[in-house]
Amino acid sequence: xxxxxxxxxxxxxxxxxxxxxxxxxxxxxxxxxxxxxxxxxxxxxxxxxxxxxxxxxxxxxxxxxxxxxxxxxxxxxxxxxxxxxxxxxxxxxxxxxxxxxxxxxxxxxxxxxxxxxxxxxxxxxxxxxxxxxxxxxxxxxxxxxxxxxxxxxxxxxxxxxxxxxxxxxxxxxxxxxxxxxxxxxxxxxxxxxxxxxxxxxxxxxxxxxxxxxxxxxxxxxxxxxxxxxxxxx
Amino acid sequence: xxxxxxxxxxxxxxxxxxxxxxxxxxxxxxxxxxxxxxxxxxxxxxxxxxxxxxxxxxxxxxxxxxxxxxxxxxxxxxxxxxxxxxxxxxxxxxxxxxxxxxxxxxxxxxxxxxxxxxxxxxxxxxxxxxxxxxxxxxxxxxxxxxxxxxxxxxxxxxxxxxxxxxxxxxxxxxxxxxxxxxxxxxxxxxxxxxxxxxxxxxxxxxxxxxxxxxxxxxxxxxxxxxxxxxxxx
Numbered sequence: 001x002x003x004x005x006x007x008x009x010x011x012x013x014x015x016x017x018x019x020x021x022x023x024x025x026x027x028x029x030x031x032x033x034x035x036x037x038x039x040x041x042x043x044x045x046x047x048x049x050x051x052x053x054x055x056x057x058x059x060x061x062x063x064x065x066x067x068x069x070x071x072x073x074x075x076x077x078x079x080x081x082x083x084x085x086x087x088x089x090x091x092x093x094x095x096x097x098x099x100x101x102x103x104x105x106x107x108x109x110x111x112x113x114x115x116x117x118x119x120x121x122x123x124x125x126x127x128x129x130x131x132x133x134x135x136x137x138x139x140x141x142x143x144x145x146x147x148x149x150x151x152x153x154x155x156x157x158x159x160x161x162x163x164x165x166x167x168x169x170x171x172x173x174x175x176x177x178x179x180x181x182x183x184x185x186x187x188x189x190x191x192x193x194x195x196x197x198x199x200x201x202x203x204x205x206x207x208x209x210x211x212x213x214x215x216x217x218x219x220x221x222x223x224x225x226x227x228x229x230x231x232x233x
Numbered sequence: 234x235x236x237x238x239x240x241x242x243x244x245x246x247x248x249x250x251x252x253x254x255x256x257x258x259x260x261x262x263x264x265x266x267x268x269x270x271x272x273x274x275x276x277x278x279x280x281x282x283x284x285x286x287x288x289x290x291x292x293x294x295x296x297x298x299x300x301x302x303x304x305x306x307x308x309x310x311x312x313x314x315x316x317x318x319x320x321x322x323x324x325x326x327x328x329x330x331x332x333x334x335x336x337x338x339x340x341x342x343x344x345x346x347x348x349x350x351x352x353x354x355x356x357x358x359x360x361x362x363x364x365x366x367x368x369x370x371x372x373x374x375x376x377x378x379x380x381x382x383x384x385x386x387x388x389x390x391x392x393x394x395x396x397x398x399x400x401x402x403x404x405x406x407x408x409x410x411x412x413x414x415x416x417x418x419x420x421x422x423x424x425x426x427x428x429x430x431x432x433x434x435x436x437x438x439x440x441x442x443x444x445x446x447x448x449x450x451x452x453x454x455x456x457x458x459x460x461x462x463x464x465x466x
Contacts, residue, residue, distance in 0.1 A: 099444070223332065226460070
């Protein structure tokens with residue numbers, strides 16, 4: 001199945017694919033008139049379509065069917081400190097997009113080693129993973145936000161902070177209630193500062209552990225995302 | 234905490250670290266006499282030690298304390314088809330070593346795109362992840378084995394095959410019994426062949442799904458490993 005990401009698609013009967021995706025479809029994949037493809041809008045809709053003009057700069061399609069992804073799942077938002085090695089952050093975004101996530105918020109913490117991100121590149125990683133895993137919803141990849149801004153933003157759901165200090169915090173799986181929307185904070189390589197943990201708790205974040213193993217930042221994010229999805233399946 | 238992998242360590246009172254690890258300790262980390270380090274044997278033991286000779290070619294230590302990792306957890310073995318892109322297999326090994334796994338068996342399937350592996354490099358990835366996550370047990374990384382050899386080997390535990398054909402197979406989390414040892418088969422990019430699925434079922438493997446999402450090979454492996462560990466925590 002050939003999936004194309006077309007965020008500006010509407011409910012019109014025909015659609016013209018942008019130049020780069022047209023080139024990919026016609027020059028790279030060698031698709032032709034009458035071939036069937038699938039367009040996704042990143043907002044949960046699949047558009048089955050038939051190619052009516054295989055122009056490699058502006059490929060035109062006729063929409064034959066529209067289906068929507070189920071939208072009843074609770075929402076998962078993870079705020080995570082970007083890792084020093086950018087590949088690790090990209091791997092986190094790829095894996096979580098496959099497994100299921102709604103929003104990723106790159107977070108600047110006291111111990112963050114990486115203080116800048118290339119948001120556009122992270123979005124590309126998510127688009128590619130969305131297509132690969134045959135999904136129609138693109139997680140929202142935010143700009144880098146400060147720890148303080150994130151904990152002070154209102155959030156409609158339960159808030160957790162996963163830290164590695166041994167304070168007998170409960171396991172995420174034992175406090176999570178099926179159906180609950182979550183915002184989970186995952187700290188940088190050097191963990192959150194004790195001050196940050198305290199600030200988050202003051203703002204209503206519950207401290208949790210993700211298991212007995214000491215995990216890298218991006219692994220902790222993947223484990224949190226897997227746990228959330230498992231609890232809701 | 235500085236951890237060194239010393240697979241040949243015994244219960245003697247002193248130990249001489251090999252040349253490459255000595256160099257790392259003394260030249261790179263600039264450790265000196267009387268500094269405390271930790272040696273792990275990859276078989277579950279931590280050796281706390283004090284440097285008594287900071288020779289950068291043969292660093293000598295005196296063992297001050299030995300502790301053992303808990304060994305009561307059930308055992309997880311995953312046989313997985315190496316991905317076309319080697320980084321993805323390494324990422325799988327790294328993440329699963331952090332999360333918790335006992336054996337990884339690279340598996341040659343009908344649809345495998347990669348037919349060779351560099352076992353030594355995969356072991357290095359596991360060693361690095363073991364140290365990073367402060368563990369003392371190194372998962373066994375096997376040589377590449379054929380699908381047929383793997384399904385015909387005796388296994389002391391429950392056997393599962395995770396495939397993507399829609400045959401109403403049950404979710405892994407609903408069939409797994411806490412405490413059970415597992416061997417899980419994860420197929421290549423193009424999935425198992427239907428013949429392979431049938432052969433495995435004939436040999437006592439139960440077909441499972443790992444969730445509603447279509448996952449890449451290495452993501453499926455990470456999700457299986459996370460699920461197993463979650464069920465036992």
